[in-house]
Amino acid sequence: MVAGVGRRHFISALGGTALALPLTAQAQQPAKPARIGFLYPGVSAVAVSRIKALRLGLEAMGYGIDQVEIIDHSSQGDPGKLPGLAADLVARKVDVIVPISPAGVRTAKSATTTIPIVANDLESDPVASGFVASLARPGGNITGVFSDFPDFGTKWLEILKEALPNLTKVVVMRDPATAPTQLDAVTAAARLLRVRLDVVDVRAIAELRHAFEIAAGHKPDAVIVLASPLFGTEPKLIADLALDHRLPTVTLFSEIARAGGLLSYGPDLLETFRQTGTMAGKVLRGQKPADLPVERPTKFEMIVNQRTAKALGITLPNAVLLHADEVIE
CATH class of the missing domain: 3.40.50.2300 (Response regulator)
Incomplete structure (x- = not known):
């Protein structure tokens, strides 16, 4: 009798374990990413x-x-x-x-x-x-x-004017898919600083080489590359094209300055x-x-490529170098 009860309890326990196993295994599976x-x-x-x-x-x-x-x-x-x-x-x-x-x-x-x-x-x-x-x-x-921040557009031109005191003519490269905020700010600053602007539109990466050829044809003192992921995608190409055409270039993207552009200022x-x-x-x-409130960038940086300045025959004022967060020698 005792043995029979024990066997029933054993079978019941075994069945319960068998039923519980899939549930346990399921519980141990990692959550879907x-x-x-x-x-x-x-x-x-x-x-x-x-x-x-x-x-x-x-x-x-x-x-x-x-x-x-x-x-x-x-x-x-x-x-x-x-x-x-x-x-x-x-x-x-x-x-x-x-x-x-x-x-x-x-x-x-x-x-x-x-x-x-x-x-x-x-x-x-x-x-x-x-x-x-x-x-x-x-x-x-x-x-x-x-x-x-429209202040970026203003700041880029001010930095150029400080770095190149004889600045009178600038080519602005822009992606027309972006809002006009940056270009409006640069245009307003150019009026105050008495700098002439020529605008070159770039709609795709494949147009970059031709865009720099057009920019060089305007014979500017410098180039401002406005913010767009289109330009941030090819920092080395933009830096190389700027150097090839001997065009001092300022932009938001620190990667372009580190790759050989002259200056960058903007968010990290x-x-x-x-x-x-x-x-x-x-x-x-x-x-x-x-x-969830919209956030703004919290960290900003200015990069100066002194090596590029020397290659272009530019002597950067100490004030520009002192304001930089990073100077590439």
Whole structure:
């Protein structure tokens, strides 16, 4: 009798264990990683450093590399590919889209009104562009890091004037897909400083070489390259073209100055991607873009390439060198 009861208890226990095993195994399976779509108008080779910085921000919010899959959708410098790339991210039902540049944000906005969008856009006024209702309360499915400071445009020309006291003529290279804020600021500063501006539009990476040929044909004293991921994608090419045509160049992108451009001044670019990653992490944790205030860049830097100055026969004033955060000898 006792043995029979023991056998029944054993069978019951065995059956319970067998039933429990799949549930236990299921409970031990790792959670499915969140997915972020990275919509970038540049090339994948440059996106690597941006995504690495984005991950630093995600890690600060507790999301390790195994907990977030980042899908790199780079257009390889062809803006015409952005709508198809955005549509693919929507079809994959990613948890967050991180679009870069005004064109990227506009494309993501057109592609979805439901998937959260955390932008990195250093050229647009997000309110004037219709991306958000206000900086404090975006109100829709878009938030992010935006920087439309017109002061940058003014500062670039002022730095050039200080570095080149005889400056009278400047070529401005711009991506017409960006907002006019930067060009308006440079134009206003040029009037005050009595500097003539000629504008050269660049719509794709493939146009860069021809654009520098056109710029050189204007015989300017210097070139200002306005902010656009289109230009940030090819820092070495832009620096080399500027040197080949002996054109002192100032820009937002420190990578261009480090690669051989003359000067850069603007936000610490990789820091803005870290900020964007932190905001994306907040969204993954449940905060809604509608309630997550737009952020501005917090770190800025000025880079001076003294080696390039010497190659161009330019003697930079001590005041310019002293204001620099980094001088490349």
